Amino acid sequence: MNWLRNTWYVAGFAEELPTGRMVARTLLGEPLVFFRNDKGELTALADRCPHRFAPLSGGTLCDGGASVQCPYHGLRFDAQGRCVHNPHGDGSIPKAAAVKAHPVRERDGLVWWWAGDPAAADEGLIPDYSHVTVAPEDATIRGLMPTGCHYQLLVDNILDLTHADFLHAGTLGSGALTRVKPEVTDLSERSLKVRWLSSGDAAPMAFDMHLKKQGQPTDQWTEVTWTAPGYMLLQVGATLQGESRESGVDTLNLHLATPETASTTHYWYWSTRNFAISPEANAHIRPMVEFAFSQQDKPMLEAQQRRIGDAEFWSLKPVLLAGDAAAVRARRKLAALMEAEGGGA
Ligand code: FES
């Protein structure tokens, strides 16, 4: 399987990695171990000891998290992946005793892992999500949902939100998205934006119930910014027709899709809103949000993957609809980026 290499992938929420804990996570088919030292610095190493291939993630952190000791025969590796301790024989370090170390950064509550040449790791390519992640906890719902599909199906899912009118009919869908033509704007070679604007429909139930008056005509906005390979910022909201956005209900949502393997995806969501900000409201809204993701999107994505099997997406000659404009352009941009790396699509 080919992947875009010279790019950052989300590896987790920062809170998944407190000091002293190791997290084993496969990204792009590569088993990795992540950990944080006493100074708060993160390390990402290949999770396979070069001696007899034991997972280092089953071992022990040493020297304040500066190194990890293999659980099988005790070799120790530092944050650069160099073997720094051999308890056997005269203690000399075998030349080949090293594991691959990857650049890793923490930004706005997210851990980002660089998949390519470490010398090319460019922090400027990490998308800025700070305006989402500053939302108060009582207005935030976030989670990790492992999903059994290729990550690009998840990107298609968020870039074509007309599916809300069918898959989430009655809660998140009002029918407006399907009738409106999406506007797609190129932002860069690795980013684009799509938006659907509508006027005159009542808002979907999940929004309507929080407006000043229910069942009234509204102005609605649904805007997604995609950044390669699998990162989406979705702003969706509604206001009473003719009123300002600020007087309505608005949400900012991150949909973060990182390939685990060719047919499985780590899907992190981070959903925030400008209304119903309290622990009680969060407790009430959380099951509705999670129902949509876990009981509607996830089963659909996994069912699509079962039907696609191992086939290459374009080889199946997918029919294209108006709502696909952004998803198709994103797939083409990704293919061009991979082509430029010499990896092909
Ligand atoms: S497998 Fe790691 S030290 Fe033997």
Ligand SMILES: [Fe+2]
């Ligand atoms: Fe959905």
